[in-house]
C-alpha cells in the first residue's frame with residue numbers, strides 16, 4: 128500500500144502543477160495547493176536532513192517508497208521528470224515556501240531540460256532544493272572531497288611557484304567552481320571544514336581556509352556565483368608571495384625584527400606579480416592578492432595601495448584572513464571559539480575590517496556558528512553541525528556528552544528550531560572537553 132503522506136505529496140505536486148498551467152502563481156486556487164503541498168513536505172522532512180523524489184528505472188519514488196502500484200499522480204509526475212530529463216529532486220530541511228513556488232514555476236514554465244534545468248535552478252540560489260545527480264557525480268561534490276581537491280591544487284601551485292614556474296590556473300578554477308556552487312547550495316558545509324587546521328602545513332591549509340571563509344563572506348554579502356568564483360580564486364592565491372620569503376621569517380615564533388617585518392610586507396606585491404602571469408586572473412584577483420593586508424582605515428601594507436580604490440572582494444578576503452588567523456592555534460595564541468572570534472571581528476570593525484561586510488558575515492553565522500560546542504539547559508553538550516540560512520538561530524546539533532557529562536559513544540542528533548534554540552545556554556571550549564570538532568562533520 129502507498130503510504131498516505133507519500134501519496135499526498137505526489138498528488139500535491141501534480142495538483143499544483145495543473146493549477147499553475149491554468150492560473151498565475153499567486154492565484155488563490157493555486158496558492159492553496161502550494162501551501163498544502165508545502166505543509167506535507169515539511170511533515171515529511173521532520174527529523175530528516177533531506178528527502179528525495181525521483182525516478183528509479185523509470186518508476187517514481189519518494190524516499191524509500193517506490194510507486195509500483197498504479198497511482199495516476201505518480202505516473203504524471205514521473206512523466207514530467209522524464210520529459211525534463213532529470214533524475215529527481217532533493218528537498219532539504221529548512222525548505223521555504225518561496226523556494227517551492229520557484230521550483231513549481233520552473234517545472235511548469237520551462238526551466239529547460241537536463242543540465243539546463245539544473246543550472247536554471249542553481250541560478251535561483253534555492254538553498255533547500257536541488258536536482259538529484261547520478262551517484263558518482265554526487266560523490267565528487269561532497270564537502271570533504273572538494274576541500275581535499277582544493278588542498279591538492281594549492282600544493283601543486285606552491286610547488287610551481289617554488290620552482291619559479293608560472294602556475295597553471297585550470298585546476299584551481301575548477302575546484303573554485305565546485306566550492307562556489309557548494310557554498311550557495313549548502314552554505315555552512317565547507318565553512319565547517321575551515322576548522323580543519325593542519326599546523327604542519329599552515330600556509331597551505333590557510334590558503335584553502337581563507338578561500339572557503341571568503342566564499343561564506345561573499346555569499347552573505349549577496350555575490351553571484353560568478354563573483355564568488357573570482358573571490359574564491361583570488362583568496363586561494365592571496366598569500367602566494369609568502370613562498371618567496373625566507374621560511375625562517377615566516378615560521379619564526381617570536382617577535383620579528385624591523386627588517387624581518389619589512390621582508391614580510393613585500394609578500395602582497397610579490398604575490399600580485401606572480402598571479403598577474405596566470406591564466407584566468409581578473410583585476411579583482413590581483414586586487415585581492417595585493418590588498419589583503421590593507422585595512423579599512425587605509426593603514427596596513429603595502430603603502431602603494433593605500434588610498435587606491437580596490438575591489439570590494441579585497442575587504443571580504445581580509446575578513447576571512449582575520450577570521451582564520453584568530454581561530455587557529457599559534458605559538459602565542461590559543462584558537463578562539465567561533466563566538467569569541469565573532470566578538471573579535473566586531474572589535475576590528477570600522478578600523479581594520481569593512482563594517483557592512485563584517486556585519487553581513489556575522490549575521491549569516493547565527494548566534495552559535497557551525498562548529499560551536501554548546502551546553503544546553505539540560506546540561507548536555509553538543510556540537511552545532513548545521514545552521515539554517517533563513518533563520519540562523521535554528522540549528523542542528525550532535526550531542527556528544529549526556530546530562531551527567533558522560534561522553535556518548537554514538538552522538539545523538541537534535542534539531543532546535545526558532546525559540547527552541549534558547550535551550551542553548553553557553554558556549555563550551557572544545558579544547559577543555561578534548562573534542563576535535565572536525566571529526567564530526569560529514
Ligand SMILES: [Fe+2]
Nearest residue numbers: 365366419420
Ligand atoms: Fe598575507
